[in-house]
Amino acid sequence: MARLIFFGGKGGVGKTTLAAAFALRRAEAGERVLLVSTDPAHSTGDVLGRVLGAEPSRVAGTLWAVEIDAAAEAERHIERIKADARAAVSPEVIATVERQLDLARSSPGTDEAALFDRFVELIGRCPEEFERIVFDTAPTGQTLRLLTLPSLLTAWVQGVRRQRERVSGMERMLRNMAGREPVRAEDPVLERLAERQRRFEQARRRLLEDACFYLVLIPERLPIEETARALRALQASHLTVGRLLINRVLPADAEGAFMRARLSQQAEYLAEIERRFAATGIVHIVHDPHDITTLEQLRTVATQLSPAVLS
Structure with a gap:
C-alpha cells in the first residue's frame, strides 16, 4: 500500500470526510498517520x-x-527568499530586490509554489x-496544478541556476581584472537552488513510486x-489511481415521491459511472442522514471503504 494517499475531486463531494475516515482507520490499525488538509x-x-x-x-x-494555509506559507516563503538575497546581493540593490519580492506576494502562482514547498517538507x-x-486536497484543478509543479519548478530552478552561474563567473572575472579580493567560492543562492532542485526531484519520484490517488465523486x-478529466490527467502523468469513491449514494429504501425521483436519476448516473470507469474500480459510500462531525461517524464511514482501499 502506498504511503502517500491523496483524496481529490470536485469541491463539495465529501473528500474531507473520506480522507479523515481513511486516516482514522489506518491510525486505529496501529499506524502513525498524518492527515494533511x-x-x-x-x-x-x-x-x-x-x-x-x-x-x-x-x-x-x-x-x-x-491544515496548511497557503497565504501564510507564501509569506514565510517570501521572507526566506529575502534572507537568502541579503546574504548574496550587494547592499546597493537589496532594497530593489525586496520591493520586487513584496510585489511577488500577490503574483499568480506564489501561493502554489509556497504550498508545494510545504508539501515537500511534509x-x-x-x-x-x-x-x-x-x-x-483542494478541488481538482488546484490539485492537478500542484502535482505538475515538481517538473515545472525543476526546469525553472535549472534555468535560474544557469543564469546565476554565468553572473557569478562574470563577477569573478571583473574582480580579477580590477585586482580586488575574490569573493568566497560558495554562492548561497546557488546552494539553495541546488537544494530545492534535489527536493523537487525527490518529491516527483515519491509521487510516482509511493503515492496513490483516490478520486471522490x-x-x-x-x-x-x-472525474473523467482528472482521471485522464493523472494517468497521463503516470500517477497511480485507486478505486473511484462514489460518495453520498442514497439508500435504495428511501421513501417518498421526491426520493423516488432522486433514486431514479441516481440509478442512471451510477450506471453511467459503472460503464465509463469500470476499468478503475468503484466503491459506494451510502449517504449518511446526518452531518459527519464525530470520530464515531467517521468509523462508520470507514467500514464502507472496501478492503481494496483500506488494506
Whole structure:
C-alpha cells in the first residue's frame, strides 16, 4: 500500500470526510498517520472536532492532523527568499530586490509554489516520523496544478541556476581584472537552488513510486465529468489511481415521491459511472442522514471503504 494517499475531486463531494475516515482507520490499525488538509476551505478540523494549525497536532492515538494555509506559507516563503538575497546581493540593490519580492506576494502562482514547498517538507517526514500521510486536497484543478509543479519548478530552478552561474563567473572575472579580493567560492543562492532542485526531484519520484490517488465523486453530472478529466490527467502523468469513491449514494429504501425521483436519476448516473470507469474500480459510500462531525461517524464511514482501499 502506498504511503502517500491523496483524496481529490470536485469541491463539495465529501473528500474531507473520506480522507479523515481513511486516516482514522489506518491510525486505529496501529499506524502513525498524518492527515494533511491543503483545501482552502479547511473543513478537516470541523470533521475531526479539533482546532488545527500549521503544525501537526495529535487528534487521537496515533492520528495527527495539520491544515496548511497557503497565504501564510507564501509569506514565510517570501521572507526566506529575502534572507537568502541579503546574504548574496550587494547592499546597493537589496532594497530593489525586496520591493520586487513584496510585489511577488500577490503574483499568480506564489501561493502554489509556497504550498508545494510545504508539501515537500511534509512528505519528507514519511516514513520516519509518520508511516502514512493522507492528503485532503483542494478541488481538482488546484490539485492537478500542484502535482505538475515538481517538473515545472525543476526546469525553472535549472534555468535560474544557469543564469546565476554565468553572473557569478562574470563577477569573478571583473574582480580579477580590477585586482580586488575574490569573493568566497560558495554562492548561497546557488546552494539553495541546488537544494530545492534535489527536493523537487525527490518529491516527483515519491509521487510516482509511493503515492496513490483516490478520486471522490457523487452521482451527479458535473462531478462525473470532472472525474473523467482528472482521471485522464493523472494517468497521463503516470500517477497511480485507486478505486473511484462514489460518495453520498442514497439508500435504495428511501421513501417518498421526491426520493423516488432522486433514486431514479441516481440509478442512471451510477450506471453511467459503472460503464465509463469500470476499468478503475468503484466503491459506494451510502449517504449518511446526518452531518459527519464525530470520530464515531467517521468509523462508520470507514467500514464502507472496501478492503481494496483500506488494506
